[in-house]
Structure formats: C-alpha cells, structure tokens
Amino acid sequence: MSAPVKNWTKPVRAALIAFSCLATVGATGPSSTSGGADPSLRLISVSQYRNILQSVFGADVLPKVRFAPVKRTDGLLAVGSSAAVVTPGVLDPLDSAARAVAERVVDPLHRDTLIPCKPASASSADEACAQRFLSRVGLMLYRRPMTQQELTEKVMLAGKAAARSKDFYSGLATALSSMLVSPNFLFIRENAEVDPARPGQWRLDGYSKASRLSFFLWDSAPDAELLTAASRGDLHTPEGLKRQVERMTASPLLTRGARAFxxxxxxxxxxxxxxxxxxxxxxxxxxxxxxxxxxxxxxxxxxxxxxxxxxxxxxxxxxxxxxxxxxxxxxxxxxxxxxxxxxxxxxxxxxxxxxxxxxxxxxxxxxxxxxxxxxxxxxxxxxxxxxxxxxxxxxxxxxxxxxxxxxxxxxxxxxxxxxxxxxxxxxxxxxxxxxxxxxxxxxxxxxxxxxxxxxxxxxxxxxxxxxxxxxxxxxxxxDNPTLKSCISNRLYAFGVGRPLTEQESEVVEQFPAVLDKSGYRFKDMLRLVIFSPSFFAIKPQKGPAMALLTEQNHAH
Amino acid sequence: MRSGDQPERRISRLRNSRLYGATLSLLIPVAPAFSASPETGGTIGLVLTSWRPALYETPGAKEECPSGLQVSEDIQNEKTPGAAERLAKFGFPLNRGPNGELAAYAPMKVEDPIPFRELQTRNGFGLNLDGTSDGHATAKSCTHEKFRTPEGVAADNQLARVLGCTVGWRASGFNVEFAAREFASSSVNRILVEISGVDDERNDPDVEIRIYKGLDGLVATGEGKFLPGTNQRIDNRFPRYMHQTRGKIADGVLTSDPIPLANLPLLWVANPGERKFRDLQLKLKLTDTGAEGIVSGYEDLRIWWNNYSRGMNSHGGIGNYSSAQLYRAAHRYADGYPDPKTGQCTAISAAYKVEAARAMIAHPALAQPSTVTASNDRTKP
Incomplete structure (x- = not known):
C-alpha cells in the first residue's frame, strides 16, 4: 500500500516519485547512489540527550548537563558533531548526570512507573526483571536492540552491584548509568549492511535509517513505532519510508526538529x-x-x-x-x-x-x-x-x-x-x-x-x-537565488550530520528546480531531502558486513 | 495617531467588566462613569513608579521643624507614668490605653507626654484644591493655612503638617523608603495613566486623561530607575480603579481637571488597601521617558487612618512617630469636606510626589493582533 501523498504539492510529488525510483533501482548519472558516503558517527547534542531521556523516562528525571562546545563546521554544529569526541573532562559531568538519572529512575517515586517488573526480592539480584528492564530501555537508548552480549554484560553488572549493595534497584541503577555513558548512547553510530536487493551495493541498516530520520525530524531517538518499522525492514521500501515520514512530519514533534535545525x-x-x-x-x-x-x-x-x-x-x-x-x-x-x-x-x-x-x-x-x-x-x-x-x-x-x-x-x-x-x-x-x-x-x-x-x-x-x-x-x-541553495544545503547536511559529498551536492542543486514551483515549504523541503536518492546512500564497505552480523545477534 | 477599536465593542466590554468587578467587590460602590472610547490623536502611557508624601525639607529640618522632629512611640511610652506596670500587665509596650488598648487602634485612649512637633514653614508642595489663596473655609473646605510652592502658588497639603516632622517620612526615612519599595514591587500598586488626544506633547489645550490599575511588574534598571516603554496591561477586574478626566499640557506640564471621586489601590506594609480621594488632580512634567510631579486630592481621613494604622500598628518605634499624635494631628489639620452636622472636616488635603515611566498600555479587549506604526516604534536609542 502506498503512503498518503495527496497533501504534497504537485512538483514535489513528481520529484519524489522520480527520486524514489532512482533510489530503488540504483540509477547512474548525477543522481547515482553509487557514490554514497560512509556511515557516520557523531556525538548527540545536548538537546538530543535531553529529548531522549525525556521520552524514555519523563521530564522529571532530566539532569542539568552541558556538553563541550562543538566546532561549527560547514556552517553547522550538526556537521561539527561528526568530529566531536568525549574527553575525560566532559565525561565526568556526563557520568554524574547519568548516575543522577539512574537514581531517579529507580527511586521509589518512579520505579513502579518506569520499571516494568518487580524483583522477587528488593534486596537481591533478579536476572529476569533486570533483563526485561534493560532490554527495553536499551532499545530506546541505543536506538536498536541490544546485542545478546551487550545485554548479558549489563544484566551481570546489575546483578553484581545488587549483590554488593544488597539492593536490586541500586544494581539496576548501576547498569543503567553505565548505558547512559556508553558510546552506543552518546554517539549516533550508523551501521551499514549489504543490500540484498542490489548485489554489490550497501545500505544503511533499518535502525540507522530510523535514527537518521528521527534525529533529523524530531531531534531525538526513534519512537517505538519507528523502531518497529525498522525491525520489519519497512524503511527499505519506498512505501514504508513514506508512511513513516508522513507520520513524523505530521507529528507535533516536528516543531522540535525544526527548532533544532x-x-x-x-x-x-x-x-x-x-x-x-x-x-x-x-x-x-x-x-x-x-x-x-x-x-x-x-x-x-x-x-x-x-x-x-x-x-x-x-x-x-x-x-x-x-x-x-x-x-x-x-x-x-x-x-x-x-x-x-x-x-x-x-x-x-x-x-x-x-x-x-x-x-x-x-x-x-x-x-x-x-x-x-x-x-x-x-x-x-x-x-x-x-x-x-x-x-x-x-x-x-x-x-x-x-x-x-x-x-x-x-x-x-x-x-x-x-x-x-x-x-x-x-x-x-x-x-x-x-x-x-x-x-x-x-x-x-x-x-x-x-x-x-x-x-x-x-x-x-x-x-x-x-x-x-x-x-x-x-x-x-x-528573491536571492543563493538563499534557496543555502537552506537546501544546510538542511541536507543537518539531516546526514556531515558535509555533503560531491554527488549529494549535485542532488541538492536540483532542489530549487522543484521548490521554485512548489514553494519552499518546510515539509516539502524535508521530503525532498529524505527522499533524495543520496540521503540514505552508502558507498561499498570493505570487509565483511559486520553491521549485518551484529544485527543478526540482536537480542529479542 | 491611535487607532481606537469600535465604540460599541468598548461599551460592551466596559459593561461586562463592571459587572465582573462588581461581583468581585460585592458591596463596594460602583465605579464612576467612564466614557466609551478614547480619543484619537497621540497617546502617552505612563506607569507610576514612585509615590511619596510631598514634603518640604531643609537640612536638619531647621526651617520647617524648628522645635525638632517627632519622638517615637516607645519614647512616649517610657515617659508616660506607669510604663513598667502596663508592660507587665498587657505584655506589649504599645498597649498604652488604660485597658491595654493598642495606640494605633485606639489613639484617643492614649495621651502623650511629649508634645507634637508642629510643622512651621509656609513653603511646601501641592496643588490648590479649594481654589482659595488664603485657605478660608468654603463649602467643601475648613479654614486652613496654605503653603506656597516654589512656583509661588498657594497650595493645600495638610497631610504634610501631619507627617512633615516625622523622620520616617522624610527623605531616606524608614517609612518612606519602605513604602517606595513596596509601591514599586507590588502590582497591587500598579497605577497607569493614559493621556490621549495628544496633538503636541509640549502644548495641547485639551487632552483626555484616564487612570487604570495595571497588572504587570516594573522593570528596574541597574541605576535604581525603572525602564520606560514596558508593556502594562490594564487590570480589567477593577473598573472601580478606572477614572477619567480632561486636562491640558502647557510647556510640557500636564495639568488635569479634578476627578470628583477616585479610589486608588495602594498597598501599605503588606496590607492591600484602597485610598479614597476627592477632587484628585495631577500635575506632571512630561519627559521623553516618563513624568514626575504631584498627585493631590482630599484624602478620606477615616480610610487613610485605617490603612495607615493597620500597616504600622506596632512600628511606632521604627517610624519615630506616635499613633495618638498622628491621629489627632490628622483630624486637627483636616481641611476637606466638612461633616454637615459637626462641621469637622472628614478629609485632608494630601499631595504626593510621584514619578512615572512611559509605558505601553495594553487594553484587555483591544482586538489582537494590534498595530504598531513607525511613529510609535521607539524612535530614540
């Protein structure tokens, strides 16, 4: 079933259909996807950090936290974040914030709401309950299911800490706080996988596409529905992708994404x-x-x-x-x-x-x-x-x-x-x-x-x-033409979180031809970016498809 | 030019707001008549930022209080025979009446041994409320002495004779500074003045003046002044604090016609109060950023005393005055609105020095979005 597109302007709809076709068949020429970029790795922003925690745990657990300044690159902090690192000086306050969040999540005021199970005994470890909680929050914080190895490690950490403190919740907080300073949480790490539909081509995996969409449109991690769509492979199909983009651009959370951009x-x-x-x-x-x-x-x-x-x-x-x-x-x-x-x-x-x-x-x-x-x-x-x-x-x-x-x-x-x-x-x-x-x-x-x-x-x-x-x-x-190309370039770069490749620049140069007719309406601009053939394109990776292997190991 | 909204809508609005206000204030008398539409022409909005008794002061008070300043009620009590016994019996030094009455609430039950220090200067500030040059009795006034203002004009300000030799009400005194701080900090005191129909801010023979209670805070600058140009909403719940008169501007000085009866909200030592003035008049020197001048009228004595004594009933030591003397002096000097039966004046001429900052006055039912024009967009950096 195709996604609802009736509220899209005619030129944009036509362009998107063309883009979608190009992306699906891997066309060559200026819009070719063969020159895609590498998967990106970038530090989340303070607002994203807060938005994720708020959506997972609620506003009353939010800590005060500051990140080190990111160098503005190509006009955007979002691009600079792809070169940002977490230094020990930054990690210390992040660690304090993580502990504060974890303690609030497990405190008597919040635990009954935020933890989906009760331990057999509050004074000792409970592997099943810990696993249930940690796998659930891990999905939201890491924006993908935790691997079996990751989950086992966190459950063991919770168990050891509970045994030491004789407090199940204290153990759970220890495990949670370690997840909140994990690179899997603090960095948006994209994974590539071989594209089964196009031999020799690679693609972003579903969860990476979900993250790219949600950080772009909502300034936050994917919600449960988007993660489910990712798990089903929906985001690899034009229809599934359109359905999610339509839902996300209709959401009030789009305002948050627009403000971030x-x-x-x-x-x-x-x-x-x-x-x-x-x-x-x-x-x-x-x-x-x-x-x-x-x-x-x-x-x-x-x-x-x-x-x-x-x-x-x-x-x-x-x-x-x-x-x-x-x-x-x-x-x-x-x-x-x-x-x-x-x-x-x-x-x-x-x-x-x-x-x-x-x-x-x-x-x-x-x-x-x-x-x-x-x-x-x-x-x-x-x-x-x-x-x-x-x-x-x-x-x-x-x-x-x-x-x-x-x-x-x-x-x-x-x-x-x-x-x-x-x-x-x-x-x-x-x-x-x-x-x-x-x-x-x-x-x-x-x-x-x-x-x-x-x-x-x-x-x-x-x-x-x-x-x-x-x-x-x-x-x-x-009326200055450069105003249009500037917003197009910046919007695209903000979406992918890195400088544009040469091929991406060529794609973006085509935007004004479409938007001049339809008008530079924000949602249309977002759609042009997302449905452009290059937005999710990944260039062939060397070595085995590690990301795919990792995904196969996801704990369910 | 001010773009007024539709008269019909304004009338409806005022009717509604009166009903609402009347509901709120129950048995309090309804507001005086208030016309439906402001005038066209330029508008000057002001928010009062300071309100102090207008006192004439010389160094050491040598000219105006040659016999010295008032002593505190604590000292009066100490000098009154039986102080220790009263304290032992009633437990509080200001319970000075024969049955332990608090002096502020039963001032006539208390006698002070140290006499009241009379204000003796002829110089003062104020406006000529009774229209006489010598203070002779009229239908609405009792015989009194006039002050002469720095401009050489006869003025009525009998309240200055009550407060003028009290250190707490003189410059930098505790009372006046406390009151000034409270006036600025509490939106209960937010008094807005809107001058409309202004064709020339320096000279205009006929302007309309409206007074409202405001809702919003003042914005202080680092220099202890208040920022001009702030947004001030009219508190539409209180039509009884909305007043209207006409006036003129001459050489940049606004002079109003008297408002026959004006209630004004004034907080005093955390007690929300309402003061009642007859023949309230304004004389304000307008500036680019605000105004300063005199607000004066016959203040209802009973209400004034109730308000005053409630706020300062146990502060006679701090304020350096005696409630018994203050009460008596206020009645002795009262010069307005004699009781037809007793002849005792029921109001006292009172002049207050006020300061104001220019303000953008927002009318509750003004259709939004509103408009701003090049001419009223701030023109000075």
Missing part, C-alpha cells in the same frame, strides 16, 4: 552571549535578550510549521510572534503576560518586516554599544547565504574613523572614510551595502529615524538588487 542553521547559540551596554541600551535587558532569541524560533515555527508558509517569505513577513518584554521595543502594547507569546501583525507602515528586522538578528550582529552594518552584512552573507567573508586582517587602521575631529554622524560616513583603504574595501564591499540597509535599527534593534541628528540613508544593494530600506533588503534577500 534553525537553532543550528542560524547559529542561535551565539545569541545567548549577546550583551549590550546598559547605559546606552537600558531597554535591552536579559529578559529581552532571551525573548529576542526565542522570537526568531517562534516566528519560524509559526511561519513554517503552523501556517506552512514559504521559507523565503520569512524575510518579508509582517507577522511575528511577540512577548510582553519585546512589545516595548516594538513600540506597541500587547495583551500578554510576562511569559506569554502572541502572534502579531506589523502594520503596513511599520519599518519592520521579516527576520532581518527582528531584534534578535539586529542585536546579535552589532556591537555592544552601536550598530554594525559590517557585522549585519557578514551575518547575512555567511549564515543565510552560506558565503564566506574573510576575517579582517590584524593590522586594520582605524585612525580615520577614530579621529575625534572627524565628526562622522552616521555609520555610512564612517565606513566610507574607512573604505578609502583599499585593503579594507574589498571585504567591506561584500558586507556594508547590505548591512547599511538595517541602519535605522540601533545596536539593540530599536528603531531610530536619525543617528546623531543626521538622516540615515538605508539604500543599498544585494548582489545587484537595489533597495532603499530594510524592508527592501528583506525582499532582495527573499
């Missing part, structure tokens, strides 16, 4: 460190800073998930999500309590429209005490257009702009003076004509009509598209 794509973790001079910007309180970051995610959530709008229109939309602390800066009353969020339509004569004019973006790409057209332009180029702007050289000469007798009123005047230096001009030409379009918003994202009494000229151009103000800049960005 855009947090990573827009580098929102850096927004946590935005600080403004309280003398210059007293309104930019800590709460405003927090809400400014959250506003971006909530607006995206509302725009892409709730209302299914086009990604490109995020840069022109007048509909935003607003909280009471932000309302003051937007200059409007809002009938909302201090922690409430409300949708809000900016009127036609508002100087704001689109993501670029939200306080979070404007404040992040600015100095603590003033705006920065250069930083804003660089942010647009690097984050939203996936372009690289070189860092400034170490010996920049600021003497012209720092001359106290210069009397520059506006940033444009300062930058024009600064850019008389030819070594500076090259890079500034990439950033400033864009960033100057946002100059009617100060370093805290507040609107201003003038700067030091002088009129502000917000005209500029983005790759040849001229504009006169921030709203025009948003329109120019919306």
């Amino acid at each position: 855009f947090t990573d794509f827009l580098a929102l973790e850096a927004y946590d460190n935005v600080a403004k001079d309280p003398v210059i910007y007293p309104a930019f309180t800590q709460k405003v800073a927090q809400d400014a970051r959250e506003q971006i995610l909530r607006t995206i959530e509302d725009h892409l998930i709730t209302r299914g709008e086009d990604y490109r229109d995020l840069f022109t939309t007048r509909r935003i999500m607003l909280s009471a602390p932000l309302a003051g800066i937007y200059g409007t009353p809002l009938l909302a309590g201090p922690s409430e969020w409300k949708p809000f339509d900016l009127p036609a004569d508002s100087p704001r429209a689109g993501l670029l004019t939200q306080i979070g973006f404007l404040a992040q790409y600015a100095h603590p005490g003033r705006s920065s057209p250069t930083r804003r332009g660089k942010g647009i180029r690097e984050v939203l257009l996936c372009q690289h702007v070189p860092d400034p050289p170490p010996n920049v000469d600021f003497s012209i702009v720092e001359d106290p007798n210069a009397h520059f009123s506006t940033a444009r005047q300062r930058l024009v003076a600064h850019n008389t230096d030819p070594t500076c001009r090259g890079c500034h030409m990439m950033t400033d004509p864009i960033g100057l379009g946002l100059e009617k918003f100060d370093g805290a994202g507040q609107f201003r009509a003038t700067e030091k009494g002088a009129a502000i000229d917000t005209s500029g151009n983005l790759d040849g598209a001229a504009f006169t103000d921030a709203i025009g800049l948003g329109r120019a960005l919306r």
